[in-house]
Amino acid sequence: MDTIENSAGESIVDDGVHWLDEHGDYLFSYALARIGDSHQAEDLVQESFLAAVRGKSGFRGESTVRTWLTSILRRKVIDYFRGQRRAEKKIKLSACDLAVDTAEARSDDRIPVDGLQFSNVFDQCLKKLSPAAAEAFVLRIMDGLGTNEVCRTLGISARNLSVRLHRARFALKECLEKNGFHG
Amino acid sequence: MKKFANTIRMLLSLKCDESHELISSGFDKDLSGVERWSVRLHLIACKPCRSVGRKLRHLHKIALSRSDQPATLSAEARERIRQKIINEK
Incomplete structure (x- = not known):
């Protein structure tokens, strides 16, 4: 394993890769059980890791890394449902007689x-x-x-x-x- | 007066769907005395509703056991995510 370089960008990315190894399956299981679609679940996990790496300052050490990552993913899952609701509204508008x-x-x-x-x-x-x-x-x-x-x-x-x-x-x-x- | 009449109606003739709503709410908050007694009295008379609470508890158990089931990211997905993370450098 190469030595970790000192630039902040590198160490955050190294953390991200480490988190993926440690918590990737757990987060995938979490998303899959809640939205029931493995491709979408993979996408939400990916978005969560990227959000975590980009906003690592959001991790204040008040919880475990897993809890923190799960809270990011939970937000993504809620956004996913929100998107579903928007799509549903559009369908309802185009067939508004089906009340x-x-x-x-x-x-x-x-x-x-x-x-x-x-x-x-x-x-x-x-x-x-x-x-x-x-x-x-x-x-x-x-x-x-x-x-x-x-x-x-x-x-x-x-x-x-x-x-x-x-x-x-x-x-x-x-x-x-x-x-x-x-x- | 209207509230009193509604209390009496709930206690004496709660409808099945109202009892379902209250049984469901009972999992999320403490029911009022009137609500609790309305359900109890309804259940004495209504056999089908008697199993509803048990069935909902079973549903919650099923949902929890589903959320505990481990799954594994596919090798492709894991690699794709790893690359995306590395690209953040």
């Missing part, structure tokens, strides 16, 4: 389970949620954040969060049951 609740409407179709594993079924069910319901569920249940923190992070009221979580829970429950996962 249906997307969270419920999308949970209707059955996923072919033959040979698919549990995580694939869960991922598909999560993807069928409206992005608004999915991001609430991901932050509250999968990340285990408190309700106040989720409301703050998403900029929504407690009432709105409650509605989103209710929709997410029941649409997911229904979808999993349709695909053979009974509670």
Whole structure:
């Protein structure tokens, strides 16, 4: 291994490469479980590492590097859902006669389970949620954040969060049951 | 008066979808006394709703076990990201 040069740019990049070795799989697992698409998950992990390297001063040593990197990635995941919501709005505008609740409407179709594993079924069910319901569920249940923190992070009221979580829970429950996962 | 009437209605004739909403909310906050009793009384009369709480707990467990499942970055993706990081020099 070559000696690390002293220029700040080099050492940050070396840190970045080291972080990729140490935490790359963990961050990929995190993103994949939440958005259910491996290519998108890879992209979000890449963006997170680049953001981390560019803004290393953001790491103040108050948490572990993994926690810090995960918080950057969580922000990317939320941005991803936000993009999905924008795309969804466009679709709704172009078909505005379809005034249906997307969270419920999308949970209707059955996923072919033959040979698919549990995580694939869960991922598909999560993807069928409206992005608004999915991001609430991901932050509250999968990340285990408190309700106040989720409301703050998403900029929504407690009432709105409650509605989103209710929709997410029941649409997911229904979808999993349709695909053979009974509670 | 309106609030009182609504309290009585909740206690005596909560609808299934209202009980679902309250059961879901119960995972995120403490329910009020009226809300708790409304659900309890509804569950005495409504067999299908009785399993809802257990099913949602099961769903949360499934979601957590999904989020614990390890995955591995493909060699190509890892290399691509490594190059991008190095290009930041």
